[in-house]
Amino acid sequence: MISASIPRMCDLVVLVNGLPGSGKTTVARALGHALGWPVISKDAIKETLADVLERPQDLSPREWSSRLGMAAGESMWTLLAAAGRGAVLESPWLAPLRPVVLAGLRRAGVEAGPRVREVWCDVPPEVARRRYEQRVRHPIHLDGEVGDERWKEWAAGARPLGIGPVRRLPMTREIDIPGLAEFCAAPPGSPA
Template structure:
């Protein structure tokens, strides 16, 4: 089964770690939006331009190419708003493949904050978000409504060990 697994979650919840584990377990690539945005900025595009949107569009193009070659893909992105989630839904429909949404949360605020403040992804031109920025982004997080709200989705809590999370997601993807 060719599938697109679409991650969603606030920065620092562990979604990239889960995405990497799922990609490795399924033998499919992970397309991550943040390194793409970093590359766009490294090319000299001004940060006041819509580089985040551009990164999502580049990720979509890469994912479509992988799918056209017969493979599945994991999309690693915040996907905080309905239009972003719909982008992946439309791609899956266009390519005629299954799609599974995976929302990663961290129910322990202290653990979430420590993870966020300890990470260092070494992405040129992209500063790690502060805890204050993550708290503010909660206000911008859109509920799962519309077409994506009616699709099956799994929510995993990253206070659990990574192997457990990956197993949960793999079981969901294969169901």
């Protein structure tokens, strides 16, 4: 019998990554469905927390959003540890967040390397920004407060983390989800 206190490690992990507005959520959902794996979305967790918890009066909306974002990020790694065969994680992990992702994977019992596949949703920053500004999201994200400086930071860090094999998806054309699923589910060490 396996002890309930020992987390079960995930066999394969897919990180769906890219700029905000690049199409990560759409790709992650389609990929999770094709693979039959759970999709763990930082935004979905953050939005659920915002709907259930009340903002403490001593925190500004920005501080509350940030705190919920940190809790959602940590929740992703906890859920990953219990995921079993495979899981698809979705968030904008831009280059400066690489150490955060590596630490989260370690806490989930996953080592960087061939067991971690990264899907980079490749889109020009100006296209991502236009999509970002046109979409309607949960108010916890405070999207209306994101300006030019923040977009410059995001664009500067817009590249894959390179923690394992990377598949770049040009998000300006149709995506081959079955082909992408094949890449993601291939045994570690298989040609990418």
